[in-house]
Amino acid sequence: MSSHEIRHFSLADSLIGHVDKALNNIFCKQSTQRPYPAEESGDDAALSASEKQQAAALMRVNHAGEMAAQALYHGQSLTARDPSLKDRLYHASVEESDHLNWCRRRLDELDERPSVFDPLWYAGSFAIGITAGIAGDRWNLGFLEETEKQVVRHLDSHLERLPQSDARSRAIVEQMKTDEQGHADLAHDLGAAELPQAIQEMMKLTSKVLTRMAEKI
Numbered sequence: 001m002s003s004h005e006i007r008h009f010s011l012a013d014s015l016i017g018h019v020d021k022a023l024n025n026i027f028c029k030q031s032t033q034r035p036y037p038a039e040e041s042g043d044d045a046a047l048s049a050s051e052k053q054q055a056a057a058l059m060r061v062n063h064a065g066e067m068a069a070q071a072l073y074h075g076q077s078l079t080a081r082d083p084s085l086k087d088r089l090y091h092a093s094v095e096e097s098d099h100l101n102w103c104r105r106r107l108d109e110l111d112e113r114p115s116v117f118d119p120l121w122y123a124g125s126f127a128i129g130i131t132a133g134i135a136g137d138r139w140n141l142g143f144l145e146e147t148e149k150q151v152v153r154h155l156d157s158h159l160e161r162l163p164q165s166d167a168r169s170r171a172i173v174e175q176m177k178t179d180e181q182g183h184a185d186l187a188h189d190l191g192a193a194e195l196p197q198a199i200q201e202m203m204k205l206t207s208k209v210l211t212r213m214a215e216k217i
Contacts, residue, residue, distance in 0.1 A: 034098050036105065037175040038168035044109065051163040056112035057215045058158050059169055062176070063103035064115045064214035065151065065207075068125035069096045072147065075129020082137050088186065089144075095179045102172045109168065115214040141192035146200055148184035150207060152177055 044052065073093035080086045107114060115121070132143040155177040162169050195203075 033094055036102060037171040038102075038106065041167040041171045044166070044168065046165040047163060051166065052110055055162060055166045055169045056107060056110040058162060059103050059106045059110065059172075060112060060115055061211050061214045062155075062158065062173065063100065063107060064118060064121050064210055065154070066096055066100040066103055066176075067114075067118050068121040068210065069147075069151070070100055071122040071125035072129040072132075072144075075126040075131075076133045076140050076144065077129075079130050079133025080137060080140055081133075085137055085140070085190070088190070092183050092186070095183070099176045099179065102176070106169055106172055116217055117213055121210060121214075138191055138193040139195075141187045141190050142195050145184050145187035145192040146195050146203060148180045148187065150203060151180045152184065154207065154211070155180065 047055070070093060073089050073096060077086050077089040077093070080089060104114060128143075132140045135143075155173050158173055159170060159177075162173065
């Protein structure tokens with residue numbers, strides 16, 4: 001078998017693996033690598049019906065965001081050139097997988113479901129991740145850093161909007177925020193390029209669209 005054929009099969013195997021990950025993330029509940037942050041945070045007895053509705057809407061947005069994050073990391077790792085960067089992206093995706101599963105579990109507790117647009121979030125983010133990786137590792141890292149910085153700001157806004165009595169949702173969001181800031185710091189330390197302002201603004205706009213759609217449906 002020629003080297004060209006080997007590369008072809010290697011790419012095909014990788015793509016099949018990513019399709020399997022996508023289907024599992026979108027349609028299946030997964031086990032988490034770390035303890036559930038809300039485990040010791042009491043119950044929802046103190047929440048009114050409207051507070052539960054508000055919490056569910058915000059956690060649905062967070063779930064959609066984590067669905068997009070999973071796809072982004074998978075796309076970036078597929079086209080990253082440095083093997084060590086691929087490895088770091090993989091380990092970061094494990095933490096993002098925990099976030100996804102925590103949000104899904106919290107939605108179950110609130111008797112709500114994820115966004116019906118989850119497959120769309122995944123497909124779009126996977127394509128963006130592939131594009132970021134093709135641009136080169138420094139731009140790949142730059143996109144990662146800016147994404148995580150925006151996510152941290154987004155989670156801060158959710159902590160302001162979540163009911164104060166919703167200790168379970170707040171515990172999850174706090175841990176997610178800590179992890180996301182760690183990913184941003186890692187990308188920066190690895191030499192991330194600063195993205196042009198126009199791209200940063202486009203990312204903010206895309207995030208607003210996802211947030212508004214996922215919060216309602």
